[in-house]
Amino acid sequence: MDKNKTSSDSHLEQVLYSGEFTLTGELGPPKSADKNDIIEKAKSLKGYVDASNITDNQTAIARMSSIASGVISLEQGLEPVIQITTRDRNRLAIQSDVLGAAALGIKNILCLSGDHQSFGNHPTAKNVFDIDSIQLINMLYKMREEQQFECGDMIRNGKKGPVVEPKIFIGAAANPFAEPLDFRVMRLEKKIRAGADFIQTQVIYDMDRFKQWMEEVKQKDLHKKVYILAGITPLKSARMAKYMKDNVSGISFTGDIIERMEKAEDQKAEGIQIALEQIEEIKSMEGVHGVHLMAIGGEKSVPDIVEKAGLMPRPSVKEMKT
Amino acid sequence: MIVAEQKPFEQIFNSVKNYENIMVLGCGTCVTVCMAGGEHEVGVLTKQLILAAKQNNVNLNVEELTITRQCDKEFFDENTTNKIKEADAVLSLGCGVGVQYIVELFPDMIVKPGVNTKFLGANISQGLWSERCGGCGECVLDEYEGICPVARCAKSLMNGPCGGSSNGMCEVDPENIECAGQLIYDRFKRLNKLETLLEFKPAKNWSLSRDGGPRRVAREEMMFDDE
Ligand code: SF4
Ligand code: SF4
Numbered sequence: 001m002d003k004n005k006t007s008s009d010s011h012l013e014q015v016l017y018s019g020e021f022t023l024t025g026e027l028g029p030p031k032s033a034d035k036n037d038i039i040e041k042a043k044s045l046k047g048y049v050d051a052s053n054i055t056d057n058q059t060a061i062a063r064m065s066s067i068a069s070g071v072i073s074l075e076q077g078l079e080p081v082i083q084i085t086t087r088d089r090n091r092l093a094i095q096s097d098v099l100g101a102a103a104l105g106i107k108n109i110l111c112l113s114g115d116h117q118s119f120g121n122h123p124t125a126k127n128v129f130d131i132d133s134i135q136l137i138n139m140l141y142k143m144r145e146e147q148q149f150e151c152g153d154m155i156r157n158g159k160k161g162p163v164v165e166p167k168i169f170i171g172a173a174a175n176p177f178a179e180p181l182d183f184r185v186m187r188l189e190k191k192i193r194a195g196a197d198f199i200q201t202q203v204i205y206d207m208d209r210f211k212q213w214m215e216e217v218k219q220k221d222l223h224k225k226v227y228i229l230a231g232i233t234p235l236k237s238a239r240m241a242k243y244m245k246d247n248v249s250g251i252s253f254t255g256d257i258i259e260r261m262e263k264a265e266d267q268k269a270e271g272i273q274i275a276l277e278q279i280e281e282i283k284s285m286e287g288v289h290g291v292h293l294m295a296i297g298g299e300k301s302v303p304d305i306v307e308k309a310g311l312m313p314r315p316s317v318k319e320m321k322t
Numbered sequence: 323m324i325v326a327e328q329k330p331f332e333q334i335f336n337s338v339k340n341y342e343n344i345m346v347l348g349c350g351t352c353v354t355v356c357m358a359g360g361e362h363e364v365g366v367l368t369k370q371l372i373l374a375a376k377q378n379n380v381n382l383n384v385e386e387l388t389i390t391r392q393c394d395k396e397f398f399d400e401n402t403t404n405k406i407k408e409a410d411a412v413l414s415l416g417c418g419v420g421v422q423y424i425v426e427l428f429p430d431m432i433v434k435p436g437v438n439t440k441f442l443g444a445n446i447s448q449g450l451w452s453e454r455c456g457g458c459g460e461c462v463l464d465e466y467e468g469i470c471p472v473a474r475c476a477k478s479l480m481n482g483p484c485g486g487s488s489n490g491m492c493e494v495d496p497e498n499i500e501c502a503g504q505l506i507y508d509r510f511k512r513l514n515k516l517e518t519l520l521e522f523k524p525a526k527n528w529s530l531s532r533d534g535g536p537r538r539v540a541r542e543e544m545m546f547d548d549e
Contacts, residue, residue: 087477091525113477113484116494127477131525134481138522150525175485180507183483186520190481194522202485249486249493 001197001225007144010107010169011079012051016198016227020315021283022290024081024200024229025049025302027073029064038069041299042076048306049293050314051079051108053200057088060120067101074105081171082106085114090130091139091150098140099155102166110171110200111136133172134194140170141195172196174228176213177206178250185216188226198227200292204278205241206252214287223287230282233294234305235271238262272305279309323444324352324417325451326359326437334367335374337434338413342381345409346371346436347424348388349416356451358437359415361388367415367436385409392420398427406431442473459530459537465523467509472526474502480523483507 006013015022025045030037045052054073056066070080082101084094098109113133117125131139139150147155147165156163172191176184188199204210210230217223235241238261245253257274264270275293282288295301306312328334338344346364354360368386375382387405390397392414398406406412406424411432414421418439425433441453456473462480463470472478476494483503486493492501510516528534 113479116476116486118494129478130528132477132479132481133484134522135525138524173485178483178485179487179489179501180483180504183507183516183519186516187483190520190522193520249488249496 008107008167008169012108013169015050015315016289023049023311024292025052026294027052027299028055028058029069031063035072038072039076042073042078044300045302046076046078047314048303051081053081053083053110056083056085060115060117067097070106071104080106081108081110083110083112085112086129086131086133086136087114087127090128095149098166108169108171109140112173134191137170137172137191137196138194140168144168170195170197172199174199175202175250176210177202177252189222192222192226196226200229201231202250203231203233205257206254208254209252218287227289229290229292230288231292232275232278234275235261237267275305276309323355325356325440325443326353326417327440328358328437331370334436338411339380341410343383343410344413345385345406346413349392349420350388350390353415353417364388364415392416393423460527466506467513469505469509471502480526
């Protein structure tokens with residue numbers, strides 16, 4: 001990616017490009033056709049984050065589609081980052097969805113392989129995995145930069161139709177805590193080479209490991225080739241922390257976090273306090289361009305955290321364009 | 323080899339109990355090696371069926387026979403053919419191929435499967451078999467130094483491993499499934515060629531796999547003129 005220019009009309013890209021410390025949030029679509037659920041969540045995030053991820057059948061549980069939810073979010077004035085997993089759709093379905101999403105005003109897509117279906121509520125489903133997340137990144141890149149489908153056909157309706165390619169700001173995930181540890185920076189590099197513009201990391205509960213990963217990232221100058229948003233999720237309780245530590249692959253904890261949560265009188269407040277301290281630390285870290293704030297099921301707590309973190313007001317589109 | 327596992331006995335019994343004369347037909351190749359449907363298993367199952375028939379007051383005559391291979395015409399000799407024809411139904415302990423091959427050779431015969439055909443795999447230790455190949459039609463093992471991402475990664479990631487890899491194990495079953503991405507990484511590290519893992523692997527051509535429809539291999543040099 002060339003950081004000296006922008007490649008889409010994404011507000012998120014504009015904010016990152018401006019050099020401002022950037023904030024993305026996360027919005028989970030409902031397990032129903034309840035439009036109001038999205039409207040409410042979007043209202044509480046709007047103005048407090050620069051864009052918000054919309055998950056795609058997260059943890060392999062069937063939910064309202066991320067594109068549909070993203071369009072509802074857009075109507076509320078909250079810029080969505082649509083997540084697309086390669087678990088449920090093949091290259092045909094994904095490209096058709098990307099064209100549709102772009103036509104509906106979606107500007108950011110985060111590319112994921114997706115949680116395996118065995119974790120969700122349809123464990124007997126067949127998975128797709130026609131392509132993987134890195135191939136998806138490259139597919140979006142090729143669509144944007146070469147105006148071509150995966151198969152090589154031009155993105156145009158017939159020989160005389162206009163070429164109208166989806167101008168998508170391309171996101172990818174990175175997990176500094178998964179194994180093999182010394183492959184994790186290589187994997188980031190692979191995603192950058194495939195065409196990723198921005199990266200959101202796995203939630204950080206092990207700041208030492210994150211710093212070490214960032215050091216390796218900087219050694220390779222990768223922070224100059226991609227925008228990095230550090231993943232933060234305030235812990236709700238010591239129980240939640242322990243559960244994640246024992247049951248979720250690819251999340252790492254430093255000892256004192258769980259201890260702090262256990263000792264706290266008000267665990268929820270302590271969780272937020274820890275998150276605030278992490279954000280403060282990240283703000284001063286070279287090469288990290290912002291924070292991806294995931295408040296699982298707690299979209300309403302985001303404004304409070306953002307305000308306390310001193311990250312208000314968020315830059316507006318207009319300011320960006322001047 | 324093809325690895326199979328015998329179906330639950332109750333399911334087998336229910337599928338054959340309404341026929342008077344059944345023939346339990348074993349196969350001497352893969353299912354013998356993985357101890358699901360060879361001569362030994364045929365013998366045990368036959369005894370079980372006779373016992374169950376008695377206990378349930380069902381009139382069931384059970385014959386047993388095991389041939390070298392159920393997926394090859396030449397092993398259905400006269401004796402086998404006659405025996406099969408005398409039965410009302412065949413209970414095949416061959417893999418899914420065997421079952422279908424008998425149906426093709428004996429279009430009037432009822433053939434019931436006695437095993438669940440699982441995968442192409444290897445014997446890892448006593449009593450343990452594990453999947454190794456997904457029959458994708460275009461082998462990429464050379465690109466991965468002998469470890470198959472198609473069959474061994476739960477998500478068939480060609481550019482793995484994903485973020486769920488932990489302690490060398492796959493998030494889908496951290497107790498039992500090794501992470502293919504980690505295995506590939508370890509292998510490349512051992513061979514001193516880690517940097518080649520940076521290479522982007524493009525989307526795989528699945529048309530050569532089952533996705534292209536049922537496949538066949540035709541080798542003209544081996545065909546007889548009249549075929
Ligand atoms: S690459 Fe294909 S043919 Fe080769 S081992 Fe894997 S699934 Fe089998
Ligand atoms: S943990 Fe490893 S084997 Fe499992 S899905 Fe991820 S890359 Fe594949």
